[in-house]
Amino acid sequence: MLTQINIAAAQKINMEIPPPAGGMTMANIGIVFYSRTGTGRTVAHRLASITGWPCHEIRDTSPRFGLMGDLRCVLDSLLKRSAPIHYGGPPLGEFDHVVLIAPVWMRALAAPMRTFLQGQRRSIRAYSVICVMSGHGGYRAVDDMVEISGAKPRSILLLKEADVLAEECDAPLCRFREQTLAADGPGGWNDPQLPCID
Numbered sequence: 001m002l003t004q005i006n007i008a009a010a011q012k013i014n015m016e017i018p019p020p021a022g023g024m025t026m027a028n029i030g031i032v033f034y035s036r037t038g039t040g041r042t043v044a045h046r047l048a049s050i051t052g053w054p055c056h057e058i059r060d061t062s063p064r065f066g067l068m069g070d071l072r073c074v075l076d077s078l079l080k081r082s083a084p085i086h087y088g089g090p091p092l093g094e095f096d097h098v099v100l101i102a103p104v105w106m107r108a109l110a111a112p113m114r115t116f117l118q119g120q121r122r123s124i125r126a127y128s129v130i131c132v133m134s135g136h137g138g139y140r141a142v143d144d145m146v147e148i149s150g151a152k153p154r155s156i157l158l159l160k161e162a163d164v165l166a167e168e169c170d171a172p173l174c175r176f177r178e179q180t181l182a183a184d185g186p187g188g189w190n191d192p193q194l195p196c197i198d
Contacts, residue, residue, distance in 0.1 A: 029180065032089060033101035034058040034112045039161050040132045043169060044101050047130070050170070051177050053099070056089025058116050077106035082115045092123040097154070099180065100145065101130040107137025109144035117148045128155040128180050132164060154183035 031053050033044035041057070048055040061084040092098055102113035117124075129145055131138040138158035146152055157176045163169055 028096035029053045029099065030090070030092070030095040030097075031055040031099045031101065032058065032087075032092070032116070034085075034103070034110055034116070035101075035132075036060075036103060036110070039164050040101050040103050042164055043130060043132055043159060043173070046169065047099065047101075047173050047177070050173055054089075056087070058112055059086045060084070060112055061086055077108045077111060080108075080114070081111060082118070083111040085112045085115050087116060092120050093125070095125070097126045097128065097180065097183065098124055099128050099130065100153075101132070102141065104131050104133035104137040104141045107140050109141040114144060114148060117145060121149045124149060124151070126183065127151070127153050128157075128176070128183065129153040130157045130159060130176065132159050132161055134161045155179040 029051070031044050031048055033040050033055070034057070035041035035044070044055050044057075047053070100113065100117075103110045105111070127145075127149065129142055131141045133141075142153065142156055155176060157172055159169055159172065
C-alpha cells in the first residue's frame with residue numbers, strides 16, 4: 001500500500017512541496033487514469049497523495065489477463081480499435097483541468113484511454129498528460145491525445161516503468177504538480193513549446 005508523502009519524504013528528495021500558487025485551485029483539478037498492470041495506478045495514487053486531487057479510474061469491461069490479454073493490447077494498438085471501457089467518475093466538465101495518466105502500448109496511446117478521449121473530448125477544458133512506458137513511444141502517445149482531443153496538453157510527464165517500480169518518481173511528480181498549477185486555460189496551437197518533464 002502506498003504511503004502518504006510527508007515532510008521526511010520531501011526532505012529525502014531534496015524539495016519542498018509548497019501550497020498551490022497561481023490562479024488554479026486544487027479542487028478544480030482531477031486525475032483520470034487507465035492501468036492494465038498497476039504501474040499507472042501507482043503513479044495516479046502517488047500524484048493524488050502529493051496533490052490532494054481526486055483520482056478516478058478507467059477500467060476494461062473485459063480484463064486483459066495473460067497471453068490473450070497481451071494479444072488484445074497488440075491488436076487494439078496496431079488496428080486502433082475501440083476498447084469497451086467503464087468510467088465511474090464525474091463528468092470531465094466538472095473540472096477546470098484534467099490530468100490523464102495512461103500507458104504506452106506498441107509506441108502508441110493505450111486503446112482504453114484512446115476510447116475514453118474519443119467519448120469525452122468535448123468535455124475537457126484543459127488537460128495535462130502523464131505517460132508510463134517500459135521503453136519508448138511516449139511522445140507518439142501524446143501526439144495521439146492531441147489528434148483525438150484537438151488541443152495541446154498544458155504539461156507532459158514521461159515516466160519509465162522501472163523508475164515507478166523503484167519508487168523514484170516523487171521528484172518529477174512534484175515538478176509536474178507545480179507546472180500544472182501554473183497552467184492557465186487550454187493549450188493553444190500557437191504555444192511556442194510544450195512544457196515537458198522527463
